[in-house]
Amino acid sequence: MSKSIFYHAGCPVCVSAEQDIISLIGNENVEIVHFGESKSRIREAENYGVTSVPALVTPNGNVLHINYGASMSEVKG
Amino acid sequence: MSKSIFYHAGCPVCVSAEQDIISLIGNENVEIVHFGESKSRIREAENYGVTSVPALVTPNGNVLHINYGASMSEVKG
Numbered sequence: 001m002s003k004s005i006f007y008h009a010g011c012p013v014c015v016s017a018e019q020d021i022i023s024l025i026g027n028e029n030v031e032i033v034h035f036g037e038s039k040s041r042i043r044e045a046e047n048y049g050v051t052s053v054p055a056l057v058t059p060n061g062n063v064l065h066i067n068y069g070a071s072m073s074e075v076k077g
Numbered sequence: 078m079s080k081s082i083f084y085h086a087g088c089p090v091c092v093s094a095e096q097d098i099i100s101l102i103g104n105e106n107v108e109i110v111h112f113g114e115s116k117s118r119i120r121e122a123e124n125y126g127v128t129s130v131p132a133l134v135t136p137n138g139n140v141l142h143i144n145y146g147a148s149m150s151e152v153k154g
Contacts, residue, residue, distance in 0.1 A: 004101065020135050024081065025101045058097050064143050 004030045005057045007045045013069035014054040021056060021066070030056070035075050046072060081107045082134045084122045090146035091131040098133060098143070107133070112152050123149060 006021055008014035021030060033041050035053070045055070049063045052071050056064045083098055085091035098107060110118050112130070122132070126140045129148050133141040 016139065017141060020137075020139050020141060023137075024106075024135060029101075058101060060097075060100075062093065062097050064094060064097060065145075066141050066143055068142075 002059055004059055005033055005045075005048075006030050006054065007033045007035065007041070007050055007057070008054040009035045009070055009075045011053070011069035013067050017054040017066045017069075042072070042076060079136055081136055082110055082122075082125075083107050083131065084110045084112065084118070084127055084134070085131040086112045086147055086152045088130070088146035090144050094131040094143045094146075119149070119153060 004021075004025065006018060008018055018032060022032075033045070035042055035045075045057070048057045048061060050057065050065075050072060052065055053069050053075060054066050056066060058064065081098075081102065083095060085095055095109060099109075110122070112119055112122075122134070125134045125138065127134065127142075127149065129142050130146050130152060131143050133143060135141065
């Protein structure tokens with residue numbers, strides 16, 4: 001993939017980090033995925049190795065867990 | 078400040094995250110600080126709110142703790 005993907009769940013920590021990431025790497029370079037709106041993407045994120053949100057998956061597939069909002073178990077509820 | 082600052086301590090998690098951050102935001106947009114070489118910067122980082130490494134402080138002063146390499150207590154040894 002050419003873009004990074006930022007996964008989040010709408011928590012305050014997530015929203016703050018989202019704004020920082022967009023500001024740092026540019027809106028055009030990152031796809032934002034909100035699990036509350038896209039539950040079907042949860043499995044994809046877990047396959048990348050995402051264990052908590054917010055998290056950024058880089059174009060080469062590395063996972064950067066940024067601060068800590070919620071675990072994936074909490075996201076799945 | 079206009080640049081972000083990436084603080085780390087040379088741990089494997091740090092080095093991996095450093096490469097990702099440079100790739101994402103560009104070498105010219107981030108100052109890299111290695112506490113092993115710049116112990117005098119530890120207090121500065123703590124004042125920003127850095128509690129573990131690796132961490133990125135954005136130009137507006139937000140702290141993004143990225144994955145987890147070591148606590149600041151471990152860094153200070």
